[in-house]
Amino acid sequence: MDTQKAQAYWKENITTIMQLMAVWFVVSYGCGIxxxxxxxxxxxxxxxxxxxxxxxxxMYVFMILIFIYAKRMNxxxxxxxVTE
Amino acid sequence: MDLQTLIYLFVGASFAxxxxxxxxxxxxxxxxxxxxxxxxxPVANGMATAADWxxxxxxxxxxxxxxxxxxxxxxxxxxxxxxxxxxxxxxAPYLRKFGKFTVPDFVGDRYYSDFARTVAVICVIxxxxxxVAGQMRGVGVVFSRFLQVDVxxxxxxxxxxxxxxAVLGGMKxxxxxxxxxxxxxxxxxxxxxxxxxxxxxxxFLPQLGLGSTIAFDFNNGVQTIEQGTYLLTALxxxxxxxxxxxxxxxxxxxxxxxxxxxxxxxxxxxxxxxxIVRFFTVPRVRDARISAGWALxxxxxLYTSVPGVAAFARLNLIKNVQNxxxxxxxxECTAEQEAAIVAARNSGAxxxxxxxxxxxFATWEKGGLIGWMDKNGDGKIQFANGAAYKGKPSFTGExxxxxxxxxxxxxxxxxxxxxxxNELYVDRxxxxxxxxxxxxxxxxxxxLIAAGGLAAALSTAAGLLxxxxxxxxxxxxxxxIFKDKATGKSTxxxxxxxxxxxxxxxxxxxxxxxxxxxxxxxVAQVVAFAFGLAAASFFPxxxxxxxxxxxxxxxxxxxxxxxxxxxxxxxxxxxxxEKNGFIVADIKxxxxxxxxxxxxxxxxxxxxxxxxxPPAEIQQMVEDIRIPRGxxxxxxx
Numbered sequence: 001m002d003t004q005k006a007q008a009y010w011k012e013n014i015t016t017i018m019q020l021m022a023v024w025f026v027v028s029y030g031c032g033i034x035x036x037x038x039x040x041x042x043x044x045x046x047x048x049x050x051x052x053x054x055x056x057x058x059m060y061v062f063m064i065l066i067f068i069y070a071k072r073m074n075x076x077x078x079x080x081x082v083t084e
Numbered sequence: 085m086d087l088q089t090l091i092y093l094f095v096g097a098s099f100a101x102x103x104x105x106x107x108x109x110x111x112x113x114x115x116x117x118x119x120x121x122x123x124x125x126p127v128a129n130g131m132a133t134a135a136d137w138x139x140x141x142x143x144x145x146x147x148x149x150x151x152x153x154x155x156x157x158x159x160x161x162x163x164x165x166x167x168x169x170x171x172x173x174x175x176a177p178y179l180r181k182f183g184k185f186t187v188p189d190f191v192g193d194r195y196y197s198d199f200a201r202t203v204a205v206i207c208v209i210x211x212x213x214x215x216v217a218g219q220m221r222g223v224g225v226v227f228s229r230f231l232q233v234d235v236x237x238x239x240x241x242x243x244x245x246x247x248x249x250a251v252l253g254g255m256k257x258x259x260x261x262x263x264x265x266x267x268x269x270x271x272x273x274x275x276x277x278x279x280x281x282x283x284x285x286x287x288f289l290p291q292l293g294l295g296s297t298i299a300f301d302f303n304n305g306v307q308t309i310e311q312g313t314y315l316l317t318a319l320x321x322x323x324x325x326x327x328x329x330x331x332x333x334x335x336x337x338x339x340x341x342x343x344x345x346x347x348x349x350x351x352x353x354x355x356x357x358x359x360i361v362r363f364f365t366v367p368r369v370r371d372a373r374i375s376a377g378w379a380l381x382x383x384x385x386l387y388t389s390v391p392g393v394a395a396f397a398r399l400n401l402i403k404n405v406q407n408x409x410x411x412x413x414x415x416e417c418t419a420e421q422e423a424a425i426v427a428a429r430n431s432g433a434x435x436x437x438x439x440x441x442x443x444x445f446a447t448w449e450k451g452g453l454i455g456w457m458d459k460n461g462d463g464k465i466q467f468a469n470g471a472a473y474k475g476k477p478s479f480t481g482e483x484x485x486x487x488x489x490x491x492x493x494x495x496x497x498x499x500x501x502x503x504x505x506n507e508l509y510v511d512r513x514x515x516x517x518x519x520x521x522x523x524x525x526x527x528x529x530x531x532l533i534a535a536g537g538l539a540a541a542l543s544t545a546a547g548l549l550x551x552x553x554x555x556x557x558x559x560x561x562x563x564x565i566f567k568d569k570a571t572g573k574s575t576x577x578x579x580x581x582x583x584x585x586x587x588x589x590x591x592x593x594x595x596x597x598x599x600x601x602x603x604x605x606x607v608a609q610v611v612a613f614a615f616g617l618a619a620a621s622f623f624p625x626x627x628x629x630x631x632x633x634x635x636x637x638x639x640x641x642x643x644x645x646x647x648x649x650x651x652x653x654x655x656x657x658x659x660x661x662e663k664n665g666f667i668v669a670d671i672k673x674x675x676x677x678x679x680x681x682x683x684x685x686x687x688x689x690x691x692x693x694x695x696x697x698p699p700a701e702i703q704q705m706v707e708d709i710r711i712p713r714g715x716x717x718x719x720x721x
Binding site: 006009010013017020021024028029032033034036037040044045046047048051052054055056058059060062063065066067069070073074077082083084 | 173291315342380707
């Protein structure tokens with residue numbers, strides 16, 4: 001595999017990771033810790049929103065993020081023809 | 085069938101299953117022993133990872149911690165799940181491509197240094213033993229409570245079971261046993277959670293029950309909260325009524341320390357060797373990625389139920405004990421009383437406060453996990469904000485006017501103006517273990533919990549013991565002590581290394597058993613050690629090894645040493661020398677791993693840039709682990 005292609009593959013990999021990690025950070029540290037009190041002013045059914053993110057929502061998002069990552073990386077592997 | 089028979093049946097059947105799997109999955113090679121032959125299906129690996137990860141602490145203590153801390157418990161929930169996102173995206177696929185057996189393997193090869201390898205081996209052993217001591221203790225506690233045997237006998241039985249499948253089957257035996265253990269523990273956790281959710285809120289799923297309304301009028305001792313009030317609103321109101329300064333759904337730990345703790349737990353989770361090594365067992369890089377997703381899915385089934393269980397338990401406890409008469413409530417049931425309770429339950433009424441319905445309370449009081457001091461002498465239990473007395477209960481051996489166990493602890497007066505004075509000490513560990521009894525769930529549910537607690541403790545213990553034995557036989561003996569200087573390869577034969585691995589596993593089990601029977605008094609505190617050290621050492625050193633091609637031996641060693649020594653010293657000073665006596669910038673010892681990790685990154689960067697670049701073949705290796713193609717299976721050297 002030539003260097004240029006390997007570099008392009010790696011760059012796309014990093015971009016994907018950065019995008020998903022941004023969501024990871026916003027949901028857990030943003031909604032669950034830093035802005036939790038602000039979000040708590042919004043009430044949905046029996047949950048204050050900040051409390052929900054901290055004890056429920058963040059975990060659902062984590063799960064979804066990994067499955068999206070696996071799917072997108074498989075597509076990138078195909079695109080650059082580096083699948084096993 | 086009576087409860088004791090049911091417990092023996094459930095625990096016995098689960099143990100027979102584990103042993104059967106061990107015989108079926110006997111390891112024939114070092115590759116079988118270290119990485120289960122490298123052919124584990126990603127979903128099976130996800131389940132095994134979940135069982136590996138969820139320890140006695142997750143199963144028994146987590147709901148208790150969240151119940152006690154309220155919203156602040158989220159740092160543990162997010163920290164112990166969010167780490168899997170880091171693991172999936174930043175570590176697992178590349179380490180799988182690297183294709184060796186252990187974490188010290190990667191550190192030693194990537195940084196072309198046996199010193200770095202040895203530091204990694206020491207860290208693996210320290211972190212894993214810290215962890216395993218708690219597991220063996222967990223096994224002992226479950227045994228002593230549910231099987232009516234002595235704690236030490238319980239630990240020895242647990243050692244025997246782990247010995248059988250870890251030594252015989254290695255990673256292969258452990259993996260398939262863990263799949264079975266996951267099934268046992270998740271059913272054991274979710275079934276009572278669903279029962280509780282139905283009982284308290286009428287909602288089937290505990291995840292939704294947490295946001296639902298309560299299904300009964302709830303008298304908290306100060307006022308009656310009407311049926312149809314949201315559960316969390318009812319808890320917040322009750323906390324205010326009982327004098328707690330902060331309601332259940334608000335935080336008290338502060339943003340800074342919650343943040344630090346959450347980062348340390350996430351990075352620690354991603355850096356724990358017994359979790360990382362699970363991703364060496366799948367066939368391909370893409371399997372490692374998706375396997376992390378499955379692992380988190382299986383873990384989250386338990387973790388998202390925990391906040392519900394925590395809230396139901398808190399409400400149930402207050403509802404059932406508040407102003408209840410100790411002597412009649414906790415008495416042994418007569419036949420008529422038992423019949424009256426059954427009749428009340430069948431008619432849909434709440435029987436939890438009826439005479440003798442609180443017999444479970446006396447049982448746990450006998451075990452020392454509950455202590456009631458009748459401070460106002462009214463014979464009734466009061467539960468409110470503040471400690472009832474100083475420290476954990478220390479019983480005098482005498483009984484009081486109501487038949488309660490008397491304590492020599494010094495009573496603590498309630499804060500001025502508080503309507504109710506607290507008389508009760510409740511250990512957080514009984515939240516999960518006693519819940520089915522508190523809620524009077526069927527006997528088979530209680531038996532299931534005993535089997536589940538054992539599955540959680542044994543699966544984690546086995547995973548840790550394997551990592552310890554691999555670190556000794558593969559890394560220390562094979563790659564450092566019996567290294568052929570000319571070729572850099574091990575001079576041990578495959579057969580000898582397998583024997584050494586089994587021998588190391590036996591030794592590790594014996595040490596773990598000893599720690600379980602004679603636990604160092606600080607088991608709870610040293611967990612901060614395990615996560616802090618993993619966060620300050622393994623996580624950054626592996627990240628740098630993959631994402632920074634220019635990172636060299638000097639940078640990695642300097643980073644590891646600075647991260648480790650800083651974190652180690654800070655925890656020792658603030659936990660063992662003088663409790664919180666050396667706090668800097670309001671950083672609690674539980675979150676200091678985050679600072680250690682940052683120091684590691686900074687030091688490693690500057691040292692590596694000031695010294696020579698790594699050799700060309702190492703740079704080529706980094707290029708290679710970034711591309712999935714050509715991973716092959718995990719290989720020996």
